[in-house]
Amino acid sequence: MNKYKRINITKSQAENILEIIYLFVFAVFVGYFFLRTTTFIYELPEYFYYNVRTILLALLMARISLSERYDLKETFFLIALVITFLFAWRRNEYEELLNLLILMVGAKGISFRRILKVYLFTTGGLLLYTILASLTGITENLVYYQEGRRTRQSFGIIYPTDFSAHVFYSVISWLYLRSRKITYLEIGAVVGIAGFVYWFCDARLNTITLLLAAAVFLIYKLTLKKQKQESVLKELITTLFAISTTLCAIVMIGLTILYNPENKVMVFLDHVLNNRLWLGKKGIDVFGFSVWGRYIQLYGMGGSTNEPKYYFFMDCSYLFIILQYGLIIMGVFLCIWLFIGVRAKNEDDIPMLLVIGIIAVQCMVEHHMTDIAYNPFLLAALSYTGIAAKHSGNISYKIGMLTKKIQGKRTGVIG
Amino acid sequence: MRKKSRYTTVIGIVLILFLIGTTAFYQKYIYYKMIDPKIVTEELSREYTIEKVMNPENMALYMAEALKKNDLDMGLRGFPIDEMGLYVNVTEMLEPTDVFSYTTVLAPSGTYTDYFPLTSAELTSAFAKEFETVEKQTADLGELSVERIDFAKPQEQLESKAQLEFQELCGKWQASAVTEMSVLLKNGSQRYLMGFSLLSYDGYWRVCSLTSELCGTTEDKAIREITLEEYENLTDKKAAADVEKLLEESINETVRKEKKEIKKEEKELICSGEALLPANYYVVNPTYGKSPEDLIGEFTKHIQKRDLQMVLCYGRMDDDREKLHTSSDILANQSDFAAQVKNFYFNLLRGADGAEGKTLNELGESAGTVVAKLNPDNMFFIQLWGVEQDSENENIYIASYEYAQENYKVKFALKKSIKGWQIEEILQVKKNKEK
Numbered sequence: 001m002n003k004y005k006r007i008n009i010t011k012s013q014a015e016n017i018l019e020i021i022y023l024f025v026f027a028v029f030v031g032y033f034f035l036r037t038t039t040f041i042y043e044l045p046e047y048f049y050y051n052v053r054t055i056l057l058a059l060l061m062a063r064i065s066l067s068e069r070y071d072l073k074e075t076f077f078l079i080a081l082v083i084t085f086l087f088a089w090r091r092n093e094y095e096e097l098l099n100l101l102i103l104m105v106g107a108k109g110i111s112f113r114r115i116l117k118v119y120l121f122t123t124g125g126l127l128l129y130t131i132l133a134s135l136t137g138i139t140e141n142l143v144y145y146q147e148g149r150r151t152r153q154s155f156g157i158i159y160p161t162d163f164s165a166h167v168f169y170s171v172i173s174w175l176y177l178r179s180r181k182i183t184y185l186e187i188g189a190v191v192g193i194a195g196f197v198y199w200f201c202d203a204r205l206n207t208i209t210l211l212l213a214a215a216v217f218l219i220y221k222l223t224l225k226k227q228k229q230e231s232v233l234k235e236l237i238t239t240l241f242a243i244s245t246t247l248c249a250i251v252m253i254g255l256t257i258l259y260n261p262e263n264k265v266m267v268f269l270d271h272v273l274n275n276r277l278w279l280g281k282k283g284i285d286v287f288g289f290s291v292w293g294r295y296i297q298l299y300g301m302g303g304s305t306n307e308p309k310y311y312f313f314m315d316c317s318y319l320f321i322i323l324q325y326g327l328i329i330m331g332v333f334l335c336i337w338l339f340i341g342v343r344a345k346n347e348d349d350i351p352m353l354l355v356i357g358i359i360a361v362q363c364m365v366e367h368h369m370t371d372i373a374y375n376p377f378l379l380a381a382l383s384y385t386g387i388a389a390k391h392s393g394n395i396s397y398k399i400g401m402l403t404k405k406i407q408g409k410r411t412g413v414i415g
Numbered sequence: 416m417r418k419k420s421r422y423t424t425v426i427g428i429v430l431i432l433f434l435i436g437t438t439a440f441y442q443k444y445i446y447y448k449m450i451d452p453k454i455v456t457e458e459l460s461r462e463y464t465i466e467k468v469m470n471p472e473n474m475a476l477y478m479a480e481a482l483k484k485n486d487l488d489m490g491l492r493g494f495p496i497d498e499m500g501l502y503v504n505v506t507e508m509l510e511p512t513d514v515f516s517y518t519t520v521l522a523p524s525g526t527y528t529d530y531f532p533l534t535s536a537e538l539t540s541a542f543a544k545e546f547e548t549v550e551k552q553t554a555d556l557g558e559l560s561v562e563r564i565d566f567a568k569p570q571e572q573l574e575s576k577a578q579l580e581f582q583e584l585c586g587k588w589q590a591s592a593v594t595e596m597s598v599l600l601k602n603g604s605q606r607y608l609m610g611f612s613l614l615s616y617d618g619y620w621r622v623c624s625l626t627s628e629l630c631g632t633t634e635d636k637a638i639r640e641i642t643l644e645e646y647e648n649l650t651d652k653k654a655a656a657d658v659e660k661l662l663e664e665s666i667n668e669t670v671r672k673e674k675k676e677i678k679k680e681e682k683e684l685i686c687s688g689e690a691l692l693p694a695n696y697y698v699v700n701p702t703y704g705k706s707p708e709d710l711i712g713e714f715t716k717h718i719q720k721r722d723l724q725m726v727l728c729y730g731r732m733d734d735d736r737e738k739l740h741t742s743s744d745i746l747a748n749q750s751d752f753a754a755q756v757k758n759f760y761f762n763l764l765r766g767a768d769g770a771e772g773k774t775l776n777e778l779g780e781s782a783g784t785v786v787a788k789l790n791p792d793n794m795f796f797i798q799l800w801g802v803e804q805d806s807e808n809e810n811i812y813i814a815s816y817e818y819a820q821e822n823y824k825v826k827f828a829l830k831k832s833i834k835g836w837q838i839e840e841i842l843q844v845k846k847n848k849e850k
Binding site (some may be wrong): 238239242243246247249250253254257262282285286288289290299307309310311312322327330331334335338341342345346 | 420422423424426427428430431432433434435437438439441442445708716719720793795796819820
């Protein structure tokens with residue numbers, strides 16, 4: 001008699017188990033990147049990062065092999081994505097591209113809301129712990145004293161604006177997850193957080209984007225009923241949000257190329273943007289645009305309160321990407337954002353459109369668009385969002401049913 | 416896809432293509448606007464006929480032919496400009512009691528290849544001056560022909576004192592071997608002696624000096640009368656064979672074989688007058704600014720780009736392109752500006768600390784520390800804040816720079832011509848205490 005009982009698992013159950021394991025390893029991977037943005041002194045086992053990435057890759061391969069949800073178009077798209085990212089990575093040496101590729105492809109078939117919840121739980125939890133640790137002396141709270149300006153604190157993160165960027169993305173993630181259930185109290189809390197970031201970190205630009213987020217979601221909440229009606233204004237606004245990343249990229253890159261220190265308007269704009277234009281122009285003049293990008297050593301102020309002897313940093317995601325990762329990867333990222341935006345428009349996923357718009361603006365003054373420790377929204381590209389994300393159990397049948405319903409009649413926003 | 420979303424997709428893709436297309440076009444435009452920092456003079460346009468000279472006797476013969484023909488370009492190609500420029504070990508050259516002079520010390524291009532254009536310009540000019548000085552001395556003696564070439568005092572070359580000196584020279588210039596050759600020249604019944612010093616790099620030879628200590632010749636007296644008997648006393652066939660054997664120890668078997676096989680061919684080519692080595696120096700392309708601000712802005716931009724060859728193009732050169740030949744005047748002009756740029760770099764990199772003219776002992780630094788402070792990579796961080804005309808002299812412009820959290824005022828003497836502005840001289844680099 002066979003003393004071992006056979007365990008029968010269906011394919012769907014195997015997929016679910018793999019998804020859970022994947023999400024767990026994903027949390028560890030993201031947690032690792034988050035820790036690198038803190039002042040914690042820690043020692044991890046040798047090859048920890050490479051091992052986690054390898055496990056993630058193995059799980060991804062296992063999920064792909066089990067999945068029946070790839071059609072020809074999707075397959076070609078994935079192949080093109082993989083080839084482009086790997087080509088670029090080998091030429092410009094930025095491992096971030098490889099990591100992002102693994103995470104984006106890995107997110108396929110998983111509900112984005114689920115990914116975002118895991119992400120927010122991990123980074124949000126770590127952020128709270130980091131703040132507490134910095135205030136209790138477990139880790140260093142870098143304090144920057146500035147002549148004529150308020151003192152800046154980093155609360156355990158390597159630089160005050162990086163701390164405010166973590167806060168920004170955590171807030172945006174929360175706002176998206178809450179969507180139509182968002183309350184006026186929560187929007188008020190966002191304003192309060194913006195005030196906190198301004199008062200303690202003097203991160204003026206991130207404060208503005210947090211206030212922008214609060215304003216945008218307030219308007220969203222106030223106009224919930226009107227959103228169900230189709231109108232020219234709604235079409236215009238949703239289109240604008242869907243293409244906002246590209247528009248912001250054109251504005252920032254255009255302004256930087258046209259920057260001229262002898263033009264008073266440009267000088268004023270540059271002053272408002274804290275020298276982002278002249279630093280970006282220097283990057284363009286010295287390094288130039290290239291097809292696949294190049295490695296550029298950046299010298300920032302993070303990690304220490306001593307004023308650095310040398311400074312060169314591109315604090316704009318669009319310049320950061322186009323100069324370092326190249327023209328092709330820039331085009332790919334803008335296409336990814338466009339895809340997310342258009343899909344959100346199709347699914348009437350207004351909160352996603354709002355998030356895209358706010359991030360697009362924030363990325364004009366911050367360089368974290370492709371940094372997985374900060375921005376999880378690129379993972380929405382291949383995962384399920386909107387209606388499909390709500391019914392992510394039996395996807396293949398339900399997507400077909402639900403898509404037909406949307407095309408036939410409007411059922412309202414799923415938040 | 417909904418019809419309206421299709422429009423969104425199309426608009427989005429058009430905008431993305433517009434952005435990528437515009438930036439690609441902008442980059443192409445910049446590329447086409449780029450100026451070639453070098454010009455090809457008539458002399459430099461000549462194709463080489465021999466890639467390298469493997470035998471020291473043939474190398475000495477090549478140089479003697481160049482002097483005979485008064486062919487400066489041919490002669491320069493025989494000097495180790497590239498080799499010295501790429502491998503110069505300034506740490507080895509600086510002694511604790513040596514004065515650290517920004518003008519006489521070569522830029523450490525062996526450690527930092529960015530400096531190579533400056534070192535190359537300075538070495539080229541120095542060799543050109545030496546060639547012309549020696550050529551003038553030989554020109555006065557009429558039609559000279561080469562009678563013999565031998566190792567100069569080979570017995571002395573084998574002695575440990577000479578070997579030690581040769582080793583030091585190898586250390587400074589990263590050469591694999593050193594030797595000295597004596598050249599017996601004849602004009603009718605009168606004989607003359609010249610001596611050359613040679614360096615070997617992986618089996619091929621270059622002449623590093625048109626003088627030889629063993630032959631008793633100097634730059635001021637590079638050629639002297641000699642009798643055949645006196646010349647015979649300088650040579651020794653057996654010792655010469657030992658010197659040759661010693662030199663061959665520094666090269667590998669393959670190169671040794673190649674050397675023996677082509678010795679006769681090399682000599683025939685050189686004697687035919689057609690031998691010409693590859694070009695190893697450059698002449699800068701004179702470039703102009705539209706205004707003083709534009710000139711100094713472009714000068715600074717190329718420093719940030721670490722393109723020292725382009726930086727040298729903004730130094731004042733003759734406007735007349737037809738006059739741009741391989742001449743010692745042109746090369747001297749180029750070298751002077753290279754020395755000024757070097758001075759500018761050293762001042763900024765050392766924070767204008769007044770190190771110029773002090774010994775290493777007085778600076779309290781080792782040669783290694785001195786060279787480490789001269790890393791040109793950091794010049795990327797230089798920032799030009801403004802240019803203003805000097806109130807006392809309209810040809811002088813003062814540029815305000817920031818570098819490594821310090822402010823500097825740099826005085827430039829500029830010259831305006833029909834084609835635009837050029838830098839005549841970099842006069843002074845001074846730290847500005849005001850922020």
